[in-house]
Amino acid sequence: MATDCEKRLLKQFLDGIETKELCKIVRSIYHGGGISVNTREDAELLLLSQPTMQVLSNKKVQITLLLKFLISKGLIPTTDMTKADLCLAFKSLIESQPDYIRPPVQPIQMSVPNNVLAVSQNNNMMHTHSYQAAIQQMPMPTPINSALELNSKSRKDRDNELLEEFIEMFAKHFYDLLNDLGIPGKTQLDCRHFYENCTMSLKILGGSNEIHETCEDSISTLKCLLSIKKEHMLFFSPYLDNVKWKKESHGLVKVHIGGTLHQGVGRMVGMFEQQFILREDPQAENTWKILNTNFMMKSMDLITAGPNLSIQGPPQTNNLQIDNV
Numbered sequence: 001m002a003t004d005c006e007k008r009l010l011k012q013f014l015d016g017i018e019t020k021e022l023c024k025i026v027r028s029i030y031h032g033g034g035i036s037v038n039t040r041e042d043a044e045l046l047l048l049s050q051p052t053m054q055v056l057s058n059k060k061v062q063i064t065l066l067l068k069f070l071i072s073k074g075l076i077p078t079t080d081m082t083k084a085d086l087c088l089a090f091k092s093l094i095e096s097q098p099d100y101i102r103p104p105v106q107p108i109q110m111s112v113p114n115n116v117l118a119v120s121q122n123n124n125m126m127h128t129h130s131y132q133a134a135i136q137q138m139p140m141p142t143p144i145n146s147a148l149e150l151n152s153k154s155r156k157d158r159d160n161e162l163l164e165e166f167i168e169m170f171a172k173h174f175y176d177l178l179n180d181l182g183i184p185g186k187t188q189l190d191c192r193h194f195y196e197n198c199t200m201s202l203k204i205l206g207g208s209n210e211i212h213e214t215c216e217d218s219i220s221t222l223k224c225l226l227s228i229k230k231e232h233m234l235f236f237s238p239y240l241d242n243v244k245w246k247k248e249s250h251g252l253v254k255v256h257i258g259g260t261l262h263q264g265v266g267r268m269v270g271m272f273e274q275q276f277i278l279r280e281d282p283q284a285e286n287t288w289k290i291l292n293t294n295f296m297m298k299s300m301d302l303i304t305a306g307p308n309l310s311i312q313g314p315p316q317t318n319n320l321q322i323d324n325v
Contacts, residue, residue, distance in 0.1 A: 004269065005097040009090070010052050013069045014044055021060070021208035022047065028060040052094070056087045066090070072187055079167050115209060163247065166288070170278070171243045171257050175236045182226050189225070194218035194290045195279070202228070206270075221293075234297075235262040236272065252291070253278040261297060270299045 014022060019245045022043040029050060037043050047055050056066060061082045070089050071077065081089075094272070095099060116243040180186035215221040228234070238259035245255045254277055261270040277292040 003094070003099075005099045006052050006094050007048055008152060009097070010048060011044065011093055013056075013090075017065060017068060018044065018099075021062075025055070025060040028058055049183055052086055053091065056090055057083065066297065071173055074187070076148060076192065076287060077166065077173070093267055113140070119312055154260070160247075163253070164245070165251070167245045167255055168182065168240065170288070171238055175238045175257075175259070178225065178229070179203070181222075181229055189222065191218045191222065194221060195217055198226065198290055198292065200293045200295065202295045204297045229296075233263050234269075237262060244245065253288070268300065270297055272297045 014112055019040040022040060023037050026037050026043050026046050032158070037046060056264060063086065066086045067075075067077060067081070070086060075089055075093075085202075094229050095102070124263065143149065152185070174193075177189035178192065181189050196218050196223055197216075198218045200213075200215040202211070202213040202215070202224060213224050215224050237257060238257050241254065243257050245253060247253050254275065254276050256273070257319070258273045261272055262268050273296050275294045276290055278288045279291045281287040281289055
């Protein structure tokens with residue numbers, strides 16, 4: 001039986017899904033079954049009566065929605081997280097709640113062929129959070145055709161696909177946190193997302209004025225971003241469908257993102273471009289942090305008067321430093 005905290009967290013997750021999609025999930029879980037549901041209340045009632053993991057693992061539940069919810073609860077995504085990993089993270093989140101009551105262990109005897117079990121080793125999906133409980137190694141059935149699937153695609157191609165998915169998630173997550181920076185009650189961009197010695201070069205072009213700032217560590221970088229955001233009341237809207245990235249031979253990843261700057265509702269005041277250098281944390285597998293960032297912002301009057309801003313220089317495949325602004 002689901003605990004109160006389990007139902008509460010599942011309800012919070014369902015609140016972020018449109019009514020039409022909730023009804024699709026209900027029909028999928030109940031396999032049709034003569035279920036007729038059209039209202040949000042009926043859909044939520046039916047879903048909350050089902051085991052949480054059965055709801056989350058359903059094919060109609062989008063992995064992006066589950067990931068977004070867990071990020072809002074403090075999860076830092078990794079490059080290789082699957083939907084099964086996210087379901088385990090949700091389970092760990094439930095078990096970390098103050099009102100969680102662990103059910104009594106019931107002895108179960110099973111007879112399982114030895115060659116049917118494999119151990120999942122993906123236990124590094126969370127990073128310094130209040131619900132950072134170690135995910136237990138779980139026996140998972142090995143698909144019969146797993147060898148065929150692994151051979152059909154090279155390890156390098158698969159790694160690149162996972163890295164690209166992670167970068168797309170990173171781009172959205174970073175600006176969501178940046179836009180919420182300084183707002184009480186919101187999940188904050190903080191030092192967890194940067195290396196301690198992270199550097200930032202900032203340039204703001206507006207009319208005849210130019211602002212240049214250089215930061216040499218994560219704390220000063222955060223203070224500078226907060227100051228600029230508050231002083232100019234900016235909202236950052238990235239072009240998420242045009243994120244460029246390149247993995248260097250030494251393992252660093254360079255990411256380039258552009259977008260528009262806004263003040264208030266419907267008022268675009270400029271454009272921005274930002275480059276990042278990301279490096280995997282050697283002490284936390286599959287956890288990437290910002291090592292360096294260059295940030296350029298340009299006001300609308302300069303955009304209409306001249307060519308678009310650009311901080312994208314010529315390719316420098318083996319250069320450890322990001323392109324200068």
